[in-house]
Amino acid sequence: MTAPPEETVTAETTPAALSTQPAPAPPGPAGRSLWGRARQLWRRLTSMRTALVLLFLLALAAVPGSLLPQRPLNPTKVDQYLAQHRTIGPWLDRARAFDVFASPWFAAIYLLLFISLVGCLGPRIRIHVRALRQPPPRAPRHLSRLPESTSYAGPDDPTVAAARAAAGLRKGRWRVRVRVGDEAGGVVTVSAEKGYLRETGNLIFHIAVTLLLVVVAIGKLWSYSGTILVQAGGGQSSSFCNVVQQYDSFRPGPMVNGSDLAPFCTTLESFTATYDSDGTARQFTGQITYTDGISGPTHSDALRVNHPLRLEGLRLYLLGHGYSPIFTVRDPSGRTFTQAVPFLPQDGNFTSQGAAKFADARPREVGIDGVFAPTATFPNGILTSTWPAADSPAVAIFVYEGSLGLDSGAPQSVYSLDQQQIASGALKKVASVNLQPGGSVRLKDGTTVRFDGVKQWANLQIAHDPTQGYLLPVAGLLVLGLLLSIRIRRRRIWLRCTPMAGLTSPAETPGTPGARTGGERRTVSEDHPREEGPGPARRTTAVEAGGLARTDAGVFGEEFERVVAGLRGTPATAAEREAE
Amino acid sequence: MSTSDLAHLSDSLFTLAIAVYSVALVSFCGEYAFGRKGRVGQTVSARSSATTTPAVERAMAEVGAPRGGSTSTGTRADDAEPREPRSADPSAEHARRTNGALASTFGRAGITICILGALLHAVSISLRGAAVDRVPWGNMYEFASVVGLVGVLSFLAVLIRQPRLRYLGVFVLFPVLVVMFLAGTVLYARANQLVPALHSYWLAIHVSAAATGTGILMVSAVATGLYLIRTRFDRLQAAGRQDIPFPVSLGRRLPLPDSLDRMAYRTAAFAFPIYTFGIICGAIWAEAAWGRYWGWDPKETWAFISWVVYAAYLHARATAGWRGKKAAWINVFGFASMIFNFFVVNIVVSGLHSYAGLN
Numbered sequence: 007m008t009a010p011p012e013e014t015v016t017a018e019t020t021p022a023a024l025s026t027q028p029a030p031a032p033p034g035p036a037g038r039s040l041w042g043r044a045r046q047l048w049r050r051l052t053s054m055r056t057a058l059v060l061l062f063l064l065a066l067a068a069v070p071g072s073l074l075p076q077r078p079l080n081p082t083k084v085d086q087y088l089a090q091h092r093t094i095g096p097w098l099d100r101a102r103a104f105d106v107f108a109s110p111w112f113a114a115i116y117l118l119l120f121i122s123l124v125g126c127l128g129p130r131i132r133i134h135v136r137a138l139r140q141p142p143p144r145a146p147r148h149l150s151r152l153p154e155s156t157s158y159a160g161p162d163d164p165t166v167a168a169a170r171a172a173a174g175l176r177k178g179r180w181r182v183r184v185r186v187g188d189e190a191g192g193v194v195t196v197s198a199e200k201g202y203l204r205e206t207g208n209l210i211f212h213i214a215v216t217l218l219l220v221v222v223a224i225g226k227l228w229s230y231s232g233t234i235l236v237q238a239g240g241g242q243s244s245s246f247c248n249v250v251q252q253y254d255s256f257r258p259g260p261m262v263n264g265s266d267l268a269p270f271c272t273t274l275e276s277f278t279a280t281y282d283s284d285g286t287a288r289q290f291t292g293q294i295t296y297t298d299g300i301s302g303p304t305h306s307d308a309l310r311v312n313h314p315l316r317l318e319g320l321r322l323y324l325l326g327h328g329y330s331p332i333f334t335v336r337d338p339s340g341r342t343f344t345q346a347v348p349f350l351p352q353d354g355n356f357t358s359q360g361a362a363k364f365a366d367a368r369p370r371e372v373g374i375d376g377v378f379a380p381t382a383t384f385p386n387g388i389l390t391s392t393w394p395a396a397d398s399p400a401v402a403i404f405v406y407e408g409s410l411g412l413d414s415g416a417p418q419s420v421y422s423l424d425q426q427q428i429a430s431g432a433l434k435k436v437a438s439v440n441l442q443p444g445g446s447v448r449l450k451d452g453t454t455v456r457f458d459g460v461k462q463w464a465n466l467q468i469a470h471d472p473t474q475g476y477l478l479p480v481a482g483l484l485v486l487g488l489l490l491s492i493r494i495r496r497r498r499i500w501l502r503c504t505p506m507a508g509l510t511s512p513a514e515t516p517g518t519p520g521a522r523t524g525g526e527r528r529t530v531s532e533d534h535p536r537e538e539g540p541g542p543a544r545r546t547t548a549v550e551a552g553g554l555a556r557t558d559a560g561v562f563g564e565e566f567e568r569v570v571a572g573l574r575g576t577p578a579t580a581a582e583r584e585a586e
Numbered sequence: 587m588s589t590s591d592l593a594h595l596s597d598s599l600f601t602l603a604i605a606v607y608s609v610a611l612v613s614f615c616g617e618y619a620f621g622r623k624g625r626v627g628q629t630v631s632a633r634s635s636a637t638t639t640p641a642v643e644r645a646m647a648e649v650g651a652p653r654g655g656s657t658s659t660g661t662r663a664d665d666a667e668p669r670e671p672r673s674a675d676p677s678a679e680h681a682r683r684t685n686g687a688l689a690s691t692f693g694r695a696g697i698t699i700c701i702l703g704a705l706l707h708a709v710s711i712s713l714r715g716a717a718v719d720r721v722p723w724g725n726m727y728e729f730a731s732v733v734g735l736v737g738v739l740s741f742l743a744v745l746i747r748q749p750r751l752r753y754l755g756v757f758v759l760f761p762v763l764v765v766m767f768l769a770g771t772v773l774y775a776r777a778n779q780l781v782p783a784l785h786s787y788w789l790a791i792h793v794s795a796a797a798t799g800t801g802i803l804m805v806s807a808v809a810t811g812l813y814l815i816r817t818r819f820d821r822l823q824a825a826g827r828q829d830i831p832f833p834v835s836l837g838r839r840l841p842l843p844d845s846l847d848r849m850a851y852r853t854a855a856f857a858f859p860i861y862t863f864g865i866i867c868g869a870i871w872a873e874a875a876w877g878r879y880w881g882w883d884p885k886e887t888w889a890f891i892s893w894v895v896y897a898a899y900l901h902a903r904a905t906a907g908w909r910g911k912k913a914a915w916i917n918v919f920g921f922a923s924m925i926f927n928f929f930v931v932n933i934v935v936s937g938l939h940s941y942a943g944l945n
Contacts, residue, residue, distance in 0.1 A: 054905045061898040065891045065923075072887035072935065079882065107882050222880075231877060282779050289782050311782040312875050323877040467877045474879065481866045488859045492900075 051118070052125035060119040067115055071106035074098065078105060078257075120219060127212055134205050141183035142197035145500035149552030152500075154566040158574055160547040164503035167547040168194040171501050171573045178569060180499070189502075196501040201555075207490020214484035221480060225259075225473035230267070232256035237330055237346055238277035238292070238462045247271040248320070248468060268319035268470065272296035275306075277327060277462040281394055285355060292324045292464050309466075319470060326465040329358055331378045331401050331457060337367045338452035348463045349378045350421055355391040356380050360421045363410050371410045372453060373423045373433055376403030380460070382442075389440060399460050402440045405449065408433040497555035497562055499569060504548045549574075592717035593777035599710035600731065604766050606703035607738070607759050613699055614755035616692030620685045621753055621839055693752050697745070700738065700755060707735045717777045721790045723797055724780045726932055730769035732794070734762045736801025744805065744849060751841060751849065757808050765804075788871035795864030800924055802857035803896070807921035809850035810914045816840040817911060847910070850917055851903055858896055865889050876938060885939035888927035895920040 050056055075083035084104045088095040102109035149155050160167040165186060172182045180198040188195060232253035237243040248270040250256055258264060273295050280288045292309040298317050307315050315322040330346040337343075349360030361375035381393035382400035389402035411418070411427040418424050427433040437455070439447045446456035551570050555562035587595075711731055715722035723732045741758040745751060780789075819837020822830050830837075840846065868889070873879040880886060899916040902908035931937065 054901065055907065058898055058902055058905060058908060061894050061901070065894040065898070068887050068891050068894075071882055072884040072891075072931065076882065284778070286779060287782050288779065289785070312786045312788075312871075314874060314877070321877065325877065469877045471878075474873070477879065478870070481869075485859060485863055485866065488862060492855045492859060 048125065052122050054126075057119065057122045057126070060115060060122060063115045064119060067106065067112050070103050071112075074103050074106075076104060076106065078108070116219070120216070123212060123216055127209070127216065130205075130212075131209055134202075134209060137205070138202060142181055142199035142498060144185065144188065145195040145197055145502055146552070149500055149502055149550045152552035152554050154553035154555075154563055155551060156567075156570055157548065157550045158570075159506070160503070160549050160574070162547060164192060164194040164505050164547045167549060168196050168501065168503045171196050171503075171549075172198075174573045175499070175569070178572070192505045194503045196499075196503070198499045198501075199497070201494050201496035203490050204494040204496045204556075205491075207487045207492075207494065209487070211484055211487030211491055214480050214487055217480045218477065218484065221473045221476050225471045225477075227259045227261040228473070229469070229471035230256065230258040230262045231467060231469040233325065233465055233467045235348055235463055235465050236274045237348070238274050238464060240273055240275050243346065244275070245271065245273045246466065253468075268317075269300045270296065270298055270317070270320060270468075272322065272466070274464055274466070277464050279327065279395070279462075285394055287394065290324060290327055290464075292327075292466075294322075296322075321469045323467040323469065324464055325467050328463050328465075329356060329378055329380055329396065329399075330461045330463050331360075331362075331399070332459050332461060333362050333374060334456045334458050335364045335367050335372050336454045336456075337369075337372075339368060341366075341368075343367060344458065346461045347420075353391070354394065356394045357389070357391040361419075361423050363412065363420075363423070365410055365412050367453065369451065370407040371412075371433075372455065373406040373408075373410050374403050374455065375406075375423050376401055378460070384440070396460050396462075398442070400440060400442050401457050403438070403455075403457075404435050405437040405439070405447065405455050406433045407436045407449065407451070407453070495555045495562060497553065497565070499551065499553045499566065501573070502550040504550070506546050506548050589717045589719070589777070592713050596710045596713035596717060596777070599706050599713065600766070600770060603703050603707035603710055604763065604770065606699060606706055607763055607766070610696045610699035610703055611756055611759040611763065613692050613696030614753060614759065617689045617696060617753045618756050618839060620689035620692060689753075693755075696755055697742075697752055700759065701742065704735065704738045704742070707731070707738070711735060714777060718779065720780065721794070723793045724784055724789065725775045726773040726928075727769050727775045729793065729797055729928075730765050730773055732797040733801045733804065734766045734769070736798050737762045737765075737804045740802045740805045740853060744853065748845075748849070751845070753839075754808075754812065754841070757812060758805060761804060761808060783875050786871060786875065788867060788874070792864055792867040792871050795860055795867055799857045799861030799864055800928070802853050802860070803921055803924060806850045806853035806857065806917060809846050809853065810917040810921075812836075812840050813843055813846035813850060813914050814911065814918070816843045816846060843910075847914065850914065851900075854896060854899060854917060854920075858900060861893065861896070865893060881938075883939060884931045884935045884937040885927065888923060888931050892920055892923040892927060895923055 075087050077084050087104075088099065091098075098104065102111070106112055146152070150157075162170070168184050168186075172184045175182045175196070175198040178200075180200045181202070182196060182198045185195045185197070232250075233255050234246045234253055236246055246252055248267045250258075250264040250267065256264075274292055275295055276293045277291070278293075279290045282288050290311055293306065294309055294315070295304050295306045296315070297304050309315055309322065309324040311324060314324075328348060328351045330348045332344065332346040334342055334344045343364050343366055345362050345364070347360055347362040349358035351358045356379070358378045359376070360378065361373065363374075364372040377389050378399065378401050379389050379391035380396040380399050381391050382389055382398055383392050384390075389400060406423060406428065409427060409432045411424045411432065416424075423433065428435070436449050437447050441447065441457035443457060443459045446454050448454045551566075551573075553562065553566040553569075711722050711728075714728060714731075718724070723729050737758060741755065815834055816837040818834050819830060819840070820843070822834060868886070869879040872881065872883075872886075895916060899913060899920055902913040902916050932939065
């Protein structure tokens, strides 16, 4: 799972293998015993191939979650789908295809992936920590076979040359090890390595992914959210307190105890929406007052889209809005009942549908259902809205009298009358009328129904997630690790300093160009100026340099050239010669 | 200038950019057509091959042998000058050289015209932004336009490092032109204000990261597609097939598979953190706008799918047995999921990300 996304170099050219991946364990006598079999299974689960397959399955498993309607997002659509697909629907439902992301098979995939990830992380961390403490490995025998290699002659004996090169490399923040006496003939080698941050980043990334999953999981257990529709304008129907009974819908996590939600009350004092010249909304603002805590002072705030109210224990959002036409029913005995009932918007101009139920009206209960339009027109006699603001509101309603069926105990939608009551004749249509504010209709029994005007309603959402605040730093860590593991290259440079008697000439340098195999070669030995002429035999050094990077880019070549050029450092050598 | 004038000018420049890219495409076609058969030797830059191993090189030489001519010369990476077998016929040699010069002229012209197109394109996008007084990536038309520009720019950026891949311009400009054509016709939306949910500075950050990631991943997908063509071509040719059918026959003049694979990986690896960042920003924004940071909205689900597939690609490329063709197909799937997320999820599937601007 945690193999670094990077080029690897074939083993042929990497005598000192660069890989930090755990070597596959030899197929030992395991497999017989139960323990052995378990180990083998574990090894297979934590292998990269398994992780890749699991990643694929995860992606594949998510597909139906986006193409089929999902219960948590839209239960109505799921019901529609089930009604339309009578054969396949129930099977899909049994397979939990309408709640993919909470289904056991989706959980199985990500849990296996999670185990695979964790099982791989442990050894990887151990190996990396060990690598951080170990010196860079010995120089491979044939430096000229490395992807980057060059050679040059130096003026000092190998020990001095190597020490100076090592100092230069250390200055460039390479991790350096000089080895004297490892190889015969007075050869000194320098091994240098850089880019450990790549693996560090890689591990950070995978740890962050793991943490992310853990934090999200914990959050899911203790979080809750719910929605509530409130009318604008203050008063009873504008207020809401954070107790389960008051919610229209409430989705608690498994560990949420519904009886001790954070004490919080709010009132929607007013709601305003502004629109562009073509009717698209520009801004919604809900002015609220709220109290935080059991007996706190009252604060006020403006809720807008993208601007929730954030408190210690919860967040309050403005999610949607609509209109509530206000109806007054006066029954023959003179009693009046007034209700503002939320209607559901059906289109962008807020042509809305809904129903009002007056169960206390006598002698018969009164029901209203119909259409509301904030800016009304009647093309073909059907009420529609041409503008989302309430410029000239109107309703087109059917009025019913009889029994609403509320006392039957069966739950009813607040947005429609019970169709069964109508079908059975218990609820009779007594009028059909279009009304503007102030307009009323008088029924045969003396009851009047008046359309008084309109209020706005807003849908509020309250959310509580105790772990959400930790997610951002974890996500930051994830990106940081990703960047490190992708941008940084792990690379090695080796120098082999071989003693040479006398002066050097290009032909004498080891690693003759003809023997090289890979990459572009730079022969650099001829630009080493020698002023002294033939003199007494001085110990000089033939330096062979080789470099290797686990990289995709040809970029290391440039760095290698630069580093080696820096190490040869002709000016410094000249100064030292003078000093001698 | 009034805002509607700005919007009109932006639209005109958009059309002009399409025209200019088309000319560049024709020019790149010219370079591709007149380019030498043995140009594979040229296209492997000496630098980039430094990481290849002798084994790989031997393999290259073997594979390249029938392609370059009678010998394997011209496929060796360390040949700065491609050595092709000299033709005995001086007129053929002359024609070869003329064609080479012609190809180079076409290529240089193509790149110049392409840069001009990118400039016009950038101005078009900026004017759109000025006309609506917000960032110019608020609907599908604007998003597609930005993706096209990012695609062209990231190809130009690749060329800075590997100038010899220039003649691949034809393969990059083609999808860019398709995207821009769709943007200008099917997806087009008049310059307009956005719904309140989009009034947030996160629009600038989240969507630009998504568009940048998508544009670069498009270039990666192109490189991977070419890699698959090239490897298939090599296989057919090694099998002695004479009549190699069209899309595969393009492989004759494509760079070495290694080079294409590296280009695909480097672009994808560059884009992946950007795309990741885009998703994280989306989550932060979703928390502020919709009350939850992740809700498996169809757009989120497909972003997740793409992310997982690209993660698999990056991992596959470091896994023995998955490198090469398999990894390349994963990259293709990754981009296919991005395309699906853009077209199908925006237009067909309903969700919270319904900002297509289409009616």
